[in-house]
Amino acid sequence: MKIHFLGGTGTVTGSKTLVEHNEFRLLIDCGLFQGIKALRDLNWQPLSIDPSTIDFVLLTHGHLDHCGWLPLLVKQGFKGKIFCTAPTKQIAKLILADSAKIQEEEASKANQEHFSKHNPAEPLYTVADAEQVTSFFKVVEKDVQIRLSEDCWFSFFQSGHILGACSIELTINEKVLVFSGDVGQDDDVLMYPPEKPQKADYIFLESTYGNRLHPQNDVLLDLEMIINKTVERGGNVVIPSFAVERAQTVMYLLWQLRLQNRIPTIPYIIDTPMGIKVLDIFNDNPKWHKLNPNQCEEMCSMFSMISDYEDTINAIYDKRPKVVIAASGMITGGRVLSYLERYIIKPENTVLLVGYQAEGTRGRKLLEGAKEIKFFGKYYPVEAEIVLVEGLSAHGDQLDLLNWLSELTQKPQKIFLVHGENEAADTLRTKIFDTYGFDATVPLLGQVVEI
Incomplete structure (x- = not known):
C-alpha cells in the first residue's frame, strides 16, 4: 500500500492524502492551499496523480482547506463518489459556491483596476465548476460501515470540529488506517467532544496546535x-x-x-x-x-x-x-x-x-x-x-490531540502528523513519543510512503 501526501503537510491548508492499494485509489480530503503565495500557486498545479484514476474521495468536513480543490478534481476527470455526512455536504456546497464567487469577483476587480500581473486575471474555478461537484456527493451516516471493495471499507466517527465533521476509520486488506480530519476541543461551546479511535495500525493526525495549549482564560x-x-x-x-x-x-x-x-x-x-x-x-x-x-x-x-x-x-x-x-x-x-x-x-x-x-x-x-x-x-x-482572543479555535490544542490518542488498545505501527506547520508538527511528534512511546513522523509535501 502506498500513501501519497499531496497536501496538508508543512502547512495547515491544502489537505489531500491519497491511499493506493493495487489498482485502487482513494483520496482523503481535497482541500485548497491558502496563505503565502508559494502555497497558493500550488492550487494551479496538476496533481501528481491523474484525477480520472481516483476511485473515491472521503471528505472529513466542509472547510475550504479540506474541500476547496474538488471543483478542479472533477474538472480534470474525477468520476467517482465523494462520501461525506449530510451536514458536510450542505456546508461544502455553500463553501465551494462562495469560494468560486469570490474568485470570480476578485479576478474581475483585478482586471478592472489592473492590479494583477496576469492579463487577464482568471479565477481558479468558476461558480459553474463548483456546481458540477454537487452530483458527486454521496451522503452516509456516521458510525455506519460502507464497503468500497471486497477488502476495503470505512466508517465516519465524530471529530467535534464543525457541523458534520468526522474522523475516518479505513480498513484495507485487514490493516486499519485512521484519519483524524480536524479534531475539535473537548469542551467546545457548541460541538460535542470528539470521539476517540480504539484501534489503528496507522494514524494520520492533524497537528495545527501541536506546539500550543489554549489558555484557560475567561x-x-x-x-x-x-x-x-x-x-x-x-x-x-x-x-x-x-x-x-x-x-x-x-x-x-x-x-x-x-x-x-x-x-x-x-x-x-x-x-x-x-x-x-x-x-x-x-x-x-x-x-x-x-x-x-x-x-x-x-x-x-x-x-x-x-x-x-x-x-x-x-x-x-x-x-x-x-x-x-x-x-x-x-x-x-x-x-x-x-x-x-x-x-x-x-x-x-x-x-x-x-x-x-x-x-x-x-x-x-x-x-x-x-x-x-x-x-x-x-x-x-x-x-x-x-x-x-485565544481559546475560541475549532481545533483542539496539544493536550486535546494527545487525549484523542488515549483510548488506543494497541500501539500503532506509525503515526503521520499532517495539517500543521513544521514546528507544531515536530513538537507534537516528540510529545507523542514521550507520552505514549508511539512512533510518529512528519511527512513532506509530495512524499510517497509504502506501508
Whole structure:
C-alpha cells in the first residue's frame, strides 16, 4: 500500500492524502492551499496523480482547506463518489459556491483596476465548476460501515470540529488506517467532544496546535472588556470569522453577554451570507450540536443579518459604534475586507481575531504586528487595535490531540502528523513519543510512503 501526501503537510491548508492499494485509489480530503503565495500557486498545479484514476474521495468536513480543490478534481476527470455526512455536504456546497464567487469577483476587480500581473486575471474555478461537484456527493451516516471493495471499507466517527465533521476509520486488506480530519476541543461551546479511535495500525493526525495549549482564560470576560473598551472610545469591533461554526460560536457568546447585560445595546451585525445560511444548517441538524431550536432562534434575534452588499455599505458608513462579524476568518477575502478598508486606519476601532491565522495570511500579519496591510491592490496603515482572543479555535490544542490518542488498545505501527506547520508538527511528534512511546513522523509535501 502506498500513501501519497499531496497536501496538508508543512502547512495547515491544502489537505489531500491519497491511499493506493493495487489498482485502487482513494483520496482523503481535497482541500485548497491558502496563505503565502508559494502555497497558493500550488492550487494551479496538476496533481501528481491523474484525477480520472481516483476511485473515491472521503471528505472529513466542509472547510475550504479540506474541500476547496474538488471543483478542479472533477474538472480534470474525477468520476467517482465523494462520501461525506449530510451536514458536510450542505456546508461544502455553500463553501465551494462562495469560494468560486469570490474568485470570480476578485479576478474581475483585478482586471478592472489592473492590479494583477496576469492579463487577464482568471479565477481558479468558476461558480459553474463548483456546481458540477454537487452530483458527486454521496451522503452516509456516521458510525455506519460502507464497503468500497471486497477488502476495503470505512466508517465516519465524530471529530467535534464543525457541523458534520468526522474522523475516518479505513480498513484495507485487514490493516486499519485512521484519519483524524480536524479534531475539535473537548469542551467546545457548541460541538460535542470528539470521539476517540480504539484501534489503528496507522494514524494520520492533524497537528495545527501541536506546539500550543489554549489558555484557560475567561473568554466571556475577554469579549466583554474588548467590546466595552472599544465602544467607550466610539469605535467599532470587527471580528473576521470563519462562516462555519466560528461565527455561530461568537454569536452564542455575544448573546450570553447580552443576556447578562454585560455589553451595551448597540448594533450587532452578521455580515456573511454564507454564515447566515449555516444557521439554517444548524437548525436542520440538531443532533450534531448542543443548541436547541429555541436557543438558536433567540440567539439570532439579537443580530442584524446582512446579505446584500448595499446593506454592507450602509453598515460601514453608519457612525454608531457596532460589532460586526464578517468572513473570512484569516482575512484572505470576503466582506471583512470592505469593513477593514475603512476601519483599520482609525485608532478607535478594534480588529478582534478569534481563530487560527495561517502563515502568509493577512490575519497572521496583523497578529505579528504589521504596520500596514494590503488588499484591493493598495496598502492601508494599521491604526486600529489588533486583539487576539485565544481559546475560541475549532481545533483542539496539544493536550486535546494527545487525549484523542488515549483510548488506543494497541500501539500503532506509525503515526503521520499532517495539517500543521513544521514546528507544531515536530513538537507534537516528540510529545507523542514521550507520552505514549508511539512512533510518529512528519511527512513532506509530495512524499510517497509504502506501508
